Amino acid sequence: MTKTIEEINEKIKAGKAVVVTAEEVIDLVKQKGTKRAAQEVDVVTTGTFGPMCSSGAYFNIGHSKPRIKLGGGRVYLNDVQAYAAFAAIDIYIGANALPDDDPRNRVYPGEFNYGGGHVIEELVAGKDIGLVATAYGTDCYPRKRLETWINIKDLNEAVLFNIRNAYQNYNVAVNLSDRTIYTYMGMLKPNLGNANYSSAGQLSPLLNDPYYKTIGIGTKIFLGGGTGFIAWQGTQHNPNVPRSENGVPKRGAGALAVIGDLKQMSPRWLVGTSMLGYGCNIAVGIGVPIPILSEEILKYTSVTDNDILAPVVDYSRAYPQMESDILAEVSYAQLKSGKVVIQGKEVPTASLSSYPRAVEIATVLKEWILSGKFWLTQPVSPLPGIESGITFKPLNERPIEE
Amino acid sequence: MAVSRRIVLHFPRRLVDRPIVYRLIRDYDLEFNILKASVTPDEEGLMVLELKGKQEDYDKGIKYLTKAGVRIQSLSRNVIRNEERCTHCGACITVCPTGAFELEPLTRRVKFYNEKCLACGLCIKACPPRAMELHF
Numbered sequence: 066m067t068k069t070i071e072e073i074n075e076k077i078k079a080g081k082a083v084v085v086t087a088e089e090v091i092d093l094v095k096q097k098g099t100k101r102a103a104q105e106v107d108v109v110t111t112g113t114f115g116p117m118c119s120s121g122a123y124f125n126i127g128h129s130k131p132r133i134k135l136g137g138g139r140v141y142l143n144d145v146q147a148y149a150a151f152a153a154i155d156i157y158i159g160a161n162a163l164p165d166d167d168p169r170n171r172v173y174p175g176e177f178n179y180g181g182g183h184v185i186e187e188l189v190a191g192k193d194i195g196l197v198a199t200a201y202g203t204d205c206y207p208r209k210r211l212e213t214w215i216n217i218k219d220l221n222e223a224v225l226f227n228i229r230n231a232y233q234n235y236n237v238a239v240n241l242s243d244r245t246i247y248t249y250m251g252m253l254k255p256n257l258g259n260a261n262y263s264s265a266g267q268l269s270p271l272l273n274d275p276y277y278k279t280i281g282i283g284t285k286i287f288l289g290g291g292t293g294f295i296a297w298q299g300t301q302h303n304p305n306v307p308r309s310e311n312g313v314p315k316r317g318a319g320a321l322a323v324i325g326d327l328k329q330m331s332p333r334w335l336v337g338t339s340m341l342g343y344g345c346n347i348a349v350g351i352g353v354p355i356p357i358l359s360e361e362i363l364k365y366t367s368v369t370d371n372d373i374l375a376p377v378v379d380y381s382r383a384y385p386q387m388e389s390d391i392l393a394e395v396s397y398a399q400l401k402s403g404k405v406v407i408q409g410k411e412v413p414t415a416s417l418s419s420y421p422r423a424v425e426i427a428t429v430l431k432e433w434i435l436s437g438k439f440w441l442t443q444p445v446s447p448l449p450g451i452e453s454g455i456t457f458k459p460l461n462e463r464p465i466e467e
Numbered sequence: 468m469a470v471s472r473r474i475v476l477h478f479p480r481r482l483v484d485r486p487i488v489y490r491l492i493r494d495y496d497l498e499f500n501i502l503k504a505s506v507t508p509d510e511e512g513l514m515v516l517e518l519k520g521k522q523e524d525y526d527k528g529i530k531y532l533t534k535a536g537v538r539i540q541s542l543s544r545n546v547i548r549n550e551e552r553c554t555h556c557g558a559c560i561t562v563c564p565t566g567a568f569e570l571e572p573l574t575r576r577v578k579f580y581n582e583k584c585l586a587c588g589l590c591i592k593a594c595p596p597r598a599m600e601l602h603f
Contacts, residue, residue, distance in 0.1 A: 114554065116595060176592060251558050252593050259561035336554060338595035348554060348596065403560075403570065417595065419556040420575040 067359050073107045074440045082107045084434045086427035087268045094367040103363040111273050112352040112426030113265040115418025116338050119229035120347050121159040122185050125221040133208035138200030142184045160347040174247040180345025183337030188217050190332040223327035229299035231351050233271030233319040237262045242381035247342020260412045265423035266370045266397030270353035271319045273366045275312040281444025287352030287430045290334035293325020298448045303457035315374045352430040356441050370397035471519040473542035478512035495528035544586040545602045548579045552598035562593040
């Protein structure tokens with residue numbers, strides 16, 4: 066049994082496509098077996114919602130009168146520094162950006178209540194954002210100072226462009242030391258006091274297509290409540306990690322770079338976040354449709370939390386010191402039970418990504434497809450797979466001697 | 468009229484070994500729930516109680532406590548969840564010392580049991596979207 070994306074799109078247009086979420090497909094396969102399920106199902110929708118660090122947005126604010134060249138100058142949005150090194154009026158703000166006067170970790174652990182992620186959330190919510198810029202002035206762009214309110218509806222372009230999102234699997238963070246530590250994986254209590262994880266597991270996009278057989282560059286997706294596209298593989302994309310028999314990576318592996326029109330998006334799916342003692346970030350909602358082109362593809366989408374293993378890593382030493390030690394491998398089913406056993410100790414677990422929101426995204430995407438609002442795209446190029454030989458290299462540090 | 472209040476009781480040393488709370492309950496017909504207690508012989512004791520009962524019984528009970536020499540403070544801090552901001556990730560669950568957050572196994576939504584909350588505030592800073600708020 067094989068299908069093409071064109072055939073599936075015809076069925077979507079005719080209102081006859083069968084679409085289920087990556088959670089619903091599990092029971093369907095249990096009832097009917099993979100062969101029948103693959104014949105019946107056309108699309109499986111996935112979803113994930115969690116803090117995704119390498120995220121940001123770019124804007125074109127329109128020319129002031131007289132003109133100002135922001136590139137090479139300094140730009141702040143609600144006191145948070147934006148990146149101004151493009152042409153005159155294009156700026157980019159990263160989710161981790163902070164106001165200059167934020168105390169950071171000088172008062173430890175820093176609270177990081179407002180940063181780039183929050184600016185993006187407020188902009189998407191339609192709130193006015195204060196822009197303050199200084200520039201050096203040229204003959205063609207004479208202005209040196211600009212203070213103005215900006216609003217998303219007035220911007221020429223407002224584009225979310227995240228260079229690494231939707232990680233295919235992730236570490237489970239614990240703390241073996243004797244003091245509380247504050248990490249991007251949350252507050253970790255001493256002596257294995259808790260274990261934090263961050264993945265939608267059986268609903269997560271790349272865990273349902275472990276070898277990137279359907280998800281590729283150009284795939285149309287749910288992004289932040291609007292539609293977006295996969296632009297490239299994410300930074301640190303690493304297909305060559307240990308995998309289970311079912312092909313699912315047992316470590317952080319592939320990742321996606323995604324792009325989409327911020328004006329279509331909603332603050333429900335782009336939420337500014339603060340990690341105590343670490344910094345600011347943004348929680349991003351992403352949903353990827355998987356066309357069921359064959360029985361093999363369907364089999365991948367029926368993966369359950371029992372079949373997905375994640376590595377447990379000590380964030381008091383192994384992680385910061387770049388040591389590769391892994392304390393254990395645990396399944397998402399175990400993690401979601403509320404406790405896991407690590408080094409003989411029962412450790413309570415908590416998640417940083419929201420499973421209920423991931424379910425909601427997969428369901429919304431399913432409804433978009435069923436109502437004919439959203440059709441599938443053929444990737445223009447695949448993501449690099451195992452055969453690419455790509456790995457995630459550490460820095461080759463070569464000290465510069467004066 | 469029925470009332471339900473949360474109060475902090477400070478017991479001076481001389482009262483620590485006396486059955487104050489027992490008498491409060493027996494004589495004034497109040498329902499109680501101990502939220503926190505730290506009572507060690509020969510030291511000042513502290514107890515956080517939720518008291519429920521008729522207004523007049525409650526007033527009499529408080530009068531009794533004051534007369535006995537217990538210092539009373541109302542627990543005016545209250546932690547509230549901003550339902551709009553909460554994404555139900557669950558980061559709060561292992562941070563809370565009293566287990567006031569629980570995961571609903573089926574929906575994986577996070578339940579917040581305000582009655583278990585001591586208003587310590589740990590969840591406020593640990594919540595990534597800052598959905599937990601302290602109210603006075």
